[in-house]
Amino acid sequence: KLFHYLFKWTLISLIVGGLVGSATAIFLLALKAATNYREANLLIISLLPIGGLIIGFTYFWLGKGVEKGNNLLLEEYYQSKKRIPFKMAPLVLFGTVATHLFGGSAGREGTAVQIGGAIADQFTKLFRLHDNERKILLIMGMSAGFAAVFGTPLAGSVFALEVLIIGRIRYEAIFPSLIVAIIADYFCVEVWNVPHTVYVISEVAQMNLPNLGWTIVAGICFGLTAMLFSRLKVFWKSLFSKIKFAPLRPFIGGIFIAGFVFFAGTTKYIGLGIPIIEEAFHTQLTSYDFLIKVVLTAFTLGAGFKGGEVTPLFFMGATLGNALFLILPLPMSLLAGMGFVAVFAGATNTPLACIIMGIELFGIEAGLYIALACVTAYFFSGHTSVYTSQIIGSPKH
Amino acid sequence: KLFHYLFKWTLISLIVGGLVGSATAIFLLALKAATNYREANLLIISLLPIGGLIIGFTYFWLGKGVEKGNNLLLEEYYQSKKRIPFKMAPLVLFGTVATHLFGGSAGREGTAVQIGGAIADQFTKLFRLHDNERKILLIMGMSAGFAAVFGTPLAGSVFALEVLIIGRIRYEAIFPSLIVAIIADYFCVEVWNVPHTVYVISEVAQMNLPNLGWTIVAGICFGLTAMLFSRLKVFWKSLFSKIKFAPLRPFIGGIFIAGFVFFAGTTKYIGLGIPIIEEAFHTQLTSYDFLIKVVLTAFTLGAGFKGGEVTPLFFMGATLGNALFLILPLPMSLLAGMGFVAVFAGATNTPLACIIMGIELFGIEAGLYIALACVTAYFFSGHTSVYTSQIIGSPKH
Known part of the structure; x- marks a missing residue:
């Protein structure tokens, strides 16, 4: 039974980790291209209202049911209602790249976590997972996205467990969450060759x-x-x-x-x-x-x-x-x-x-x-x- | 209110951390002396049965109510019954040093955690702490003992939170647990000059x-x-x-x-x-x-x-x-x-x-x-x- 669990979740981790890691790599490359283009063509910032309109209408027409973003993932974890629509992934990817292209001030972890969650949840049906297993899958998606987007697999795996409830961690998903994070990070960095910024603390004071x-x-x-x-x-x-x-x-x-x-x-x-x-x-x-x-x-x-x-x-x-x-x-x-x-x-x-x-x-x-x-x-x-x-x-x- | 909490627990951390760190330093020095003596006088191992008898009678006569060791700390955390007797600290210190002097095979974290818990709980009355605060104090004692005995303050602070319940962590005590761990480790290493063994992983393989x-x-x-x-x-x-x-x-x-x-x-x-x-x-x-x-x-x-x-x-x-x-x-x-x-x-x-x-x-x-x-x-x-x-x-x- 234990080995069955091990085998099953390692297999799912390979698939989900590979896909989310690859999608995150594409996202990071697109983000970089958008940022570079903006910095080389500053006038595009004057189009920010238009960019906003495009994002607004895209979500208005296509985004029904996924506007809540990260909160939707959390809510589905607390109370399972229905599958996260796959469209969440391409929509948030497009919306985020557009936001950065036209010069909004925003980040990327939400995007990666939503891409991860949306991709992962598509396998709920394929692997015939029941409610508790689906929760593990949602955690895995968030873990994989976070791990890959920042190149920090350990932090990603803990983040996905920790973000769910303030002041508590539960360990049910700790094993799959870690494996999928390692694999997603591996795909992003080693397979797709997308590196991460290196920050250096050059001097640490003596603790006293x-x-x-x-x-x-x-x-x-x-x-x-x-x-x-x-x-x-x-x-x-x-x-x-x-x-x-x-x-x-x-x-x-x-x-x-x-x-x-x-x-x-x-x-x-x-x-x-x-x-x-x-x-x-x-x-x-x-x-x-x-x-x-x-x-x-x-x-x-x-x-x-x-x-x-x-x-x-x-x-x-x-x-x-x-x-x-x-x-x-x-x-x-x-x-x-x-x-x-x-x-x-x-x-x-x-x-x-x-x-x-x-x-x-x-x-x-x-x-x-x-x-x-x-x-x-x-x-x-x-x-x-x-x-x-x-x-x-x-x-x- | 927040600053009152901060001030109160930082003050308690200073006292508990200083005491537990110092007690752990003494324990580590005694352990080292006992080990060195044994290795230089191997014949003492033949006295192990006598040593066992001494430890056995010590706990039989003086140890009523503290035989359970670490488990007593856990049980008091789950359901507060009565103060951990201070005698737990000297008894377990003596018992452990004797065990090592005569050549038993044992460790030291239990000892440090019990010393920490026993010292910390003495302040329950002094600071007039109610039940929930006492739980924080017990966690702090365990955290301080663990941190000081291995020279790993971060691990100590998480260990004390994590050991209580399998598969869960709660964060109520995360702040005092960390502060007291840092202070206890500081006292052991910097004030008492008791160093820790350094282990080195000399080669890490590429993750794939x-x-x-x-x-x-x-x-x-x-x-x-x-x-x-x-x-x-x-x-x-x-x-x-x-x-x-x-x-x-x-x-x-x-x-x-x-x-x-x-x-x-x-x-x-x-x-x-x-x-x-x-x-x-x-x-x-x-x-x-x-x-x-x-x-x-x-x-x-x-x-x-x-x-x-x-x-x-x-x-x-x-x-x-x-x-x-x-x-x-x-x-x-x-x-x-x-x-x-x-x-x-x-x-x-x-x-x-x-x-x-x-x-x-x-x-x-x-x-x-x-x-x-x-x-x-x-x-x-x-x-x-x-x-x-x-x-x-x-x-x-």
């Missing part, structure tokens, strides 16, 4: 009581920023929902964002913002960069553009860490790295996945700082979440 | 599909070994319980162990066995070393000698990994490192803590292999546990 205190202070800042972002996203969303005709929302939102980019005279706050994230590890940046990214990303997503939250959360955290270097006696790259994962931990309530991700990206040397920052941010971000459907299993305090 | 398969095969072996050990411990314990007068059990057990050491003509299977664990990372050892350690440790603990299980589990895993090098195409040090944490993961049902411990000890490079081995071993060790009081929260499959 003062530094422990400073890390908690930094963690509190990261947690409050996460809370601000989650609340602002809800705020913009409810404001935009006053526009009854949904396709108009990203159109109008696009006008404001394009206007902001024009007046700010910089593209550093739109798109994924990876160059700025990299800079935050070694160059002193403007101290309010993180705040602009908070507002702009919440606005972009609230207006109905597509994409994830996590890369912007990396941006907010790394730049806030960078700004904290002005007042806290810790190395700049350490503060940037701590913020990178800690704001994410606070906003998604997944501290363990974020600790593991920090270690996968930056190595174990900074492990204690990363862990303390993530746990403090988790604790201080309140019971808010960027995933509004997330259920509270155990209150934080 | 065949190696993924071999890792699962290895993980299955580690898991089955963990199950064997858990069952054998119960078996010996119930066999020895037929001897009605408890102090006689370690006396009689001691005769057999001393006899075994005499006939085997080696001390490599008794005590902590750290030199053999180190060798397993680079020298081919006898292929059945792990099996002898399984039987001897289960026998030692079943007979009523004191000490933990974890360092022997490291021994079993590392030597089994070493033996698997004969048949699996993975590097020896990688297999030894995988086994080191994976048998532990299977026997205590704490895969996340063991993954994190593996990464803390060996670095992130071997992370995927370590994680896969731990999760597979967890999955294949059945619903057995070296902690017989552990509650099953979610069945493994």
Whole structure:
């Protein structure tokens, strides 16, 4: 019986991992092409309202039943209703690439997780899985997408288990979740040759009581920023929902964002913002960069553009860490790295996945700082979440 | 309110972490002295039955209410009955050092966790903590003890959360558990200058599909070994319980162990066995070393000698990994490192803590292999546990 389980889920992992890893590789390549095109042809940003209209109408005509994105995956996990439509995958891929092409501020983990979930759930019928097994399959899809899009298989496998319920983890799916993450990452990096950005914490301070205190202070800042972002996203969303005709929302939102980019005279706050994230590890940046990214990303997503939250959360955290270097006696790259994962931990309530991700990206040397920052941010971000459907299993305090 | 919580638990962490870290440092120094003395005066092993008698009578006369050790901590967590007697700490410290001095085969994590739990619980009254807060305090004690005894604060903080219920983690105590672990480890290493053994995985194979398969095969072996050990411990314990007068059990057990050491003509299977664990990372050892350690440790603990299980589990895993090098195409040090944490993961049902411990000890490079081995071993060790009081929260499959 055990070996049957092992064989069955390893086989499913191979198929799902291979497909999701490949789809994520294509997504990453498309995203890169879109970003490069935009940076070479900045005038396209003036078309952002039009891009918004296109995304809006695409979801209006074709997206019925998949608009909820990540929340739909969570809700199907809590209470199985019907199969995730496969169209979720191509729609969110198209919507996210368009958002980045025209210059919205958004991420990619939501996209990858939705691609993963939508692909995985197609096998529910093929393998004749009952309800509990389907839950494992949904977890696998999310794990595979997350693992492949960031090149962090361990974090992906824990994220998919951890994101479901605030304050709890259950282990039923830990084995398939890990295997599928490894395979999806393998396909993305080794088979499709899509590499990931390397971030380096160049200096780690000695852990002692003062530094422990400073890390908690930094963690509190990261947690409050996460809370601000989650609340602002809800705020913009409810404001935009006053526009009854949904396709108009990203159109109008696009006008404001394009206007902001024009007046700010910089593209550093739109798109994924990876160059700025990299800079935050070694160059002193403007101290309010993180705040602009908070507002702009919440606005972009609230207006109905597509994409994830996590890369912007990396941006907010790394730049806030960078700004904290002005007042806290810790190395700049350490503060940037701590913020990178800690704001994410606070906003998604997944501290363990974020600790593991920090270690996968930056190595174990900074492990204690990363862990303390993530746990403090988790604790201080309140019971808010960027995933509004997330259920509270155990209150934080 | 949040800042009050933060301040309160940070203060308690400072006190508990400082005390438990210091007590663990003393314990480690005493253990080292006992081991050195034994290896320099091998004849003392012939006194093992007398040593057993001393330990047996000590617990018989003074140990009423603390014989259950780790299980008592778990039971008090599930259902609060009464304060853990402080005497648990000195008794288990004395019993463990005596066990190692005379040549039993045992570990040290149980001892550290019990010292931690017993010290921490003394503050329940002082800080006027109610039941739920006391649970946090018990977790903190276990976390601090584990963190300090192995020099792995991240693993310690997760272990204390994870060991309580099989298949689940709850996050209520994640913040104090981490802080106290960092402080306890700091006190042990930096204040008391007690260093830890460094193990090195010198070569990591490229992750690909065949190696993924071999890792699962290895993980299955580690898991089955963990199950064997858990069952054998119960078996010996119930066999020895037929001897009605408890102090006689370690006396009689001691005769057999001393006899075994005499006939085997080696001390490599008794005590902590750290030199053999180190060798397993680079020298081919006898292929059945792990099996002898399984039987001897289960026998030692079943007979009523004191000490933990974890360092022997490291021994079993590392030597089994070493033996698997004969048949699996993975590097020896990688297999030894995988086994080191994976048998532990299977026997205590704490895969996340063991993954994190593996990464803390060996670095992130071997992370995927370590994680896969731990999760597979967890999955294949059945619903057995070296902690017989552990509650099953979610069945493994």
